[in-house]
Amino acid sequence: MTDFNTSKRLKNRYKAEKRFKVYSMSALIIGIMILLTLLSSITISAIPAFTQTSIGVDVQMDDDDIQQFQDDPNEVSWRSIQKSSLYELFPDVESRSQKKELNKILSTAAYIKIKDFYLKNPKLLDKKNTIYVTASDDVDLVLKKIIDVTLPENMRTVSDDQLKYISFLSEDDRIKKQISWKLFQNSDSREPELAGLKGGIIGTLLTMFVTLIISFPIGVLAAIYLEEIAPKNRITDIIEVNINNLAAVPSIVYGLLGLAVFLNYLSMPRSAPLVGGIVLALMTLPVIIIATRAALASIPPSIREAAYGVGASQMQVIIHHVVPLALPGILTGTIIGIARAAGETAPLLMIGMMAFIVDVPSKITDKATVLPAQIYMWANNPERSFEYLTSAAILILLLILIIMNLLAILLRRKYERRW
Amino acid sequence: MLNFYILTLLFLSFASYFFGKKTIQKKTTLNQVPQHSRDTYHGFYLALYLLIPSAILILIWVMISPNIIHSLLEQKIQNTILLEDNSQIGVLRSQVISISEGIINTDNQDILSLVGYYNDISQLSVNLILVVSSISSLFLFFYAYRKINLRFNARTKVENIIKNTMIVASLVAILTTIGIVLSLIIETIEFFKIIKVSDFLFGLKWSPQIALREDQVANEGLFGAIPLFLGTILITIIAMFVAVPIGLLSAIYLSEYSNPRIRAVAKPMLEILAGIPTVVYGFFAALTVAPFLRDNGATLGLSLSSESALAAGIVMGIMIIPLISSLSDDVINAVPQSLREGSAALGSTQSETVKKVILPAALPGIMSAILLALSRAIGETMIVVMAAGVAANLTINPFESVTAVTVQIVVLLVGDQEFDSAKTLAAFALGFTLFIITLLLNILSIYIVRKYREQYD
Numbered sequence: 001m002t003d004f005n006t007s008k009r010l011k012n013r014y015k016a017e018k019r020f021k022v023y024s025m026s027a028l029i030i031g032i033m034i035l036l037t038l039l040s041s042i043t044i045s046a047i048p049a050f051t052q053t054s055i056g057v058d059v060q061m062d063d064d065d066i067q068q069f070q071d072d073p074n075e076v077s078w079r080s081i082q083k084s085s086l087y088e089l090f091p092d093v094e095s096r097s098q099k100k101e102l103n104k105i106l107s108t109a110a111y112i113k114i115k116d117f118y119l120k121n122p123k124l125l126d127k128k129n130t131i132y133v134t135a136s137d138d139v140d141l142v143l144k145k146i147i148d149v150t151l152p153e154n155m156r157t158v159s160d161d162q163l164k165y166i167s168f169l170s171e172d173d174r175i176k177k178q179i180s181w182k183l184f185q186n187s188d189s190r191e192p193e194l195a196g197l198k199g200g201i202i203g204t205l206l207t208m209f210v211t212l213i214i215s216f217p218i219g220v221l222a223a224i225y226l227e228e229i230a231p232k233n234r235i236t237d238i239i240e241v242n243i244n245n246l247a248a249v250p251s252i253v254y255g256l257l258g259l260a261v262f263l264n265y266l267s268m269p270r271s272a273p274l275v276g277g278i279v280l281a282l283m284t285l286p287v288i289i290i291a292t293r294a295a296l297a298s299i300p301p302s303i304r305e306a307a308y309g310v311g312a313s314q315m316q317v318i319i320h321h322v323v324p325l326a327l328p329g330i331l332t333g334t335i336i337g338i339a340r341a342a343g344e345t346a347p348l349l350m351i352g353m354m355a356f357i358v359d360v361p362s363k364i365t366d367k368a369t370v371l372p373a374q375i376y377m378w379a380n381n382p383e384r385s386f387e388y389l390t391s392a393a394i395l396i397l398l399l400i401l402i403i404m405n406l407l408a409i410l411l412r413r414k415y416e417r418r419w
Numbered sequence: 420m421l422n423f424y425i426l427t428l429l430f431l432s433f434a435s436y437f438f439g440k441k442t443i444q445k446k447t448t449l450n451q452v453p454q455h456s457r458d459t460y461h462g463f464y465l466a467l468y469l470l471i472p473s474a475i476l477i478l479i480w481v482m483i484s485p486n487i488i489h490s491l492l493e494q495k496i497q498n499t500i501l502l503e504d505n506s507q508i509g510v511l512r513s514q515v516i517s518i519s520e521g522i523i524n525t526d527n528q529d530i531l532s533l534v535g536y537y538n539d540i541s542q543l544s545v546n547l548i549l550v551v552s553s554i555s556s557l558f559l560f561f562y563a564y565r566k567i568n569l570r571f572n573a574r575t576k577v578e579n580i581i582k583n584t585m586i587v588a589s590l591v592a593i594l595t596t597i598g599i600v601l602s603l604i605i606e607t608i609e610f611f612k613i614i615k616v617s618d619f620l621f622g623l624k625w626s627p628q629i630a631l632r633e634d635q636v637a638n639e640g641l642f643g644a645i646p647l648f649l650g651t652i653l654i655t656i657i658a659m660f661v662a663v664p665i666g667l668l669s670a671i672y673l674s675e676y677s678n679p680r681i682r683a684v685a686k687p688m689l690e691i692l693a694g695i696p697t698v699v700y701g702f703f704a705a706l707t708v709a710p711f712l713r714d715n716g717a718t719l720g721l722s723l724s725s726e727s728a729l730a731a732g733i734v735m736g737i738m739i740i741p742l743i744s745s746l747s748d749d750v751i752n753a754v755p756q757s758l759r760e761g762s763a764a765l766g767s768t769q770s771e772t773v774k775k776v777i778l779p780a781a782l783p784g785i786m787s788a789i790l791l792a793l794s795r796a797i798g799e800t801m802i803v804v805m806a807a808g809v810a811a812n813l814t815i816n817p818f819e820s821v822t823a824v825t826v827q828i829v830v831l832l833v834g835d836q837e838f839d840s841a842k843t844l845a846a847f848a849l850g851f852t853l854f855i856i857t858l859l860l861n862i863l864s865i866y867i868v869r870k871y872r873e874q875y876d
Contacts, residue, residue, distance in 0.1 A: 017769060021676055024669065027666075027672065028672045035688055035689070035691060217588070222592060225582070239590075248794060249854065250799070250853055252853070253850050253853060256847060256850040257598055257599045266482065313574065315582070343696025346801055350829075372698045376805070379706075394699050
């Protein structure tokens with residue numbers, strides 16, 4: 001019975017089928033490609049930030065400096081030692097302007113390396129030592145071939161003279177490129193070659209600590225009450241709707257809450273992990289409550305009934321039987337909630353946690369910044385080197401989040417039980 | 420001092436747990452009365468009666484004491500220093516507090532005496548809370564100690580305390596909402612005392628930075644929020660054009676076409692996108708997407724601003740792909756298999772089944788997913804802060820730079836400013852609008868699911 005028309009229609013229908021399948025498959029592929037592009041573009045741009053160029057200078061301390069060093073190493077004029085040992089490498093550089101250019105090839109705080117060297121090896125004080133000190137970020141970029149040296153001089157940040165000095169140094173084999181741990185050792189700085197993430201990482205840890213100790217007990221207790229104990233009435237209904245709505249409130253509104261209530265009304269310290277932690281805890285609370293309720297609901301009623309059957313009170317049933325069985329699910333939800341909070345930036349901007357802070361915070365009321373806020377600040381910095389540093393910071397943040405999520409997945413795999 | 424007190428309290432309640440346990444154990448060995456509760460409950464009873472009164476009092480003290488101290492200090496300021504106008508009290512107050520914390524220094528005698536006064540009353544308030552809370556804790560501890568004996572129903576008491584703690588914990592969620600609503604409403608009302616509501620909601624010009632001097636005639640600046648709303652809507656629409664097709668189609672592919680192996684790999688990969696912090700998306704938009712669009716736009720003869728709405732919208736769309744795909748995946752999977760089989764039995768192809776049977780059946784769920792994604796996009800901050808502009812242009816051209824509501828909240832509030840200026844208050848008015856819009860979208864999404872959900876089986 002297949003006349004010409006139906007067979008043609010059938011063909012079209014099969015074509016449409018094929019088209020639809022291709023469309024939907026390409027949508028998935030696009031989604032995955034975007035993820036890969038995002039991750040790879042950030043990884044690639046992070047690579048330069050993990051190595052650092054050092055320049056070897058010959059340092060010879062004079063007698064005054066040695067005397068000073070034995071009195072108080074902090075009082076030695078390290079800066080001028082740094083400069084004079086650099087001038088020694090280039091005896092023909094004489095004019096002031098040339099010297100100024102020459103000084104710019106070292107980091108302004110390169111002398112820290114010299115100081116550390118002598119503090120570690122005080123026996124070598126009176127000898128001439130070759131010490132590798134941190135190069136400036138421009139030199140670093142030239143050697144990583146990021147600054148295009150073929151451009152005319154006024155279109156790059158490095159002058160022709162400086163290029164000459166650099167090539168002289170590399171012919172003399174005084175330039176070393178090493179993997180650097182300064183991202184973890186230093187805290188924030190205006191100089192890209194010195195800037196590190198230590199302050200941000202510690203700040204994030206302190207903030208997450210506050211978030212955890214507030215949101216975990218409150219969230220779990222609230223969820224147990226709502227799921228196991230509360231009578232079904234209007235009030236508990238309102239609480240439930242309310243929790244679901246809180247989960248959808250934009251994070252920046254929590255920041256406004258923190259600013260108005262904790263900073264202005266309660267006069268808590270600005271920029272402190274304490275306030276940041278409380279704000280993020282309020283934000284995480286609905287997540288933990290919802291996850292805990294789901295975990296509690298998945299425990300079959302037979303467990304409860306058996307416990308009641310041997311004479312346990314309601315609280316004993318909950319604390320001795322239901323909660324321990326639901327604990328893996330509760331912890332998984334908590335870790336995921338905390339991981340989300342750890343990547344949150346907007347509410348923390350409102351309460352001043354993106355100030356430029358050099359000191360590493362040591363307690364929860366100190367001024368501090370967090371990793372995402374530091375990423376935001378670095379991303380706004382126009383200097384080229386900060387682009388790579390930002391990518392590296394993002395990589396570290398993502399690594400922390402991935403570890404947390406893996407932990408959650410492992411926990412679920414290991415302890416998940418099907419009833 | 421307070422820290423030391425809290426540590427001591429924790430230690431003492433720990434000790435009193437064992438103390439209560441021991442007391443009861445000793446009594447059991449002496450007499451042969453049947454025991455109502457196990458020893459541990461008596462221990463808990465003592466420990467909680469020691470801990471809870473102090474905990475409640477200290478919490479209340481933390482909440483209200485700064486306020487009382489500040490108003491006392493302000494009164495003192497008014498009495499000691501003659502001020503020309505009252506607006507300087509707040510400035511002086513924070514100055515005094517910073518001096519006492521050792522952040523700044525001064526040699527003004529008047530202020531130094533105020534600092535002394537401030538230190539005195541702070542010390543007084545700490546001493547007061549220490550005395551009151553330790554007395555009440557000790558009092559209740561002895562009350563509890565007198566009560567425990569073998570017939571005492573310690574278990575019921577302890578269980579009641581735990582239950583009440585749980586009720587308090589679930590009220591925290593309510594308190595948070597009240598806190599949000601109150602703080603937003605109070606500041607918004609303050610704002611509307613300065614700026615007319617109609618000027619804010621329907622004004623076409625937004626330039627809050629216009630007030631250069633205090634005494635300027637129009638020192639309020641212009642607070643017409645239409646350009647911000649329009650910018651947010653434009654960016655959100657672009658985001659939806661990216662996220663809805665990709666998210667929905669990949670959900671369809673994952674649930675209808677793919678084999679389990681692909682699904683096991685692809686679904687978590689899409690979910691990784693959901694776990695990436697928004698600041699990373701913002702950086703991706705500014706570093707990769709915006710330059711890419713600008714360069715390609717130039718070759719096509721389009722002039723794209725480097726902070727174009729397009730870049731921000733596309734990246735925001737990427738951010739909400741996983742939200743749409745995972746929610747749609749759930750609702751598509753919830754459509755019963757019998758519908759698919761019935762449709763196949765009638766001879767339809769798989770795509771016809773999807774388009775004519777599954778999507779209509781899953782539509783309420785998909786709509787609610789899209790509304791949730793919409794509310795997420797509207798409230799999203801970091802992507803637009805980093806990729807969209809700051810200047811409020813009234814335009815619907817996606818190649819130009821626009822600003823968004825959240826961007827302006829950040830711009831208005833970041834940095835030190837006096838709290839009561841129209842600029843900071845405007846941020847709260849914007850935040851309130853944002854809160855209302857996202858709330859309405861959520862209610863709408865719940866309503867759609869409830870009203871139009873089909874019951875199968």
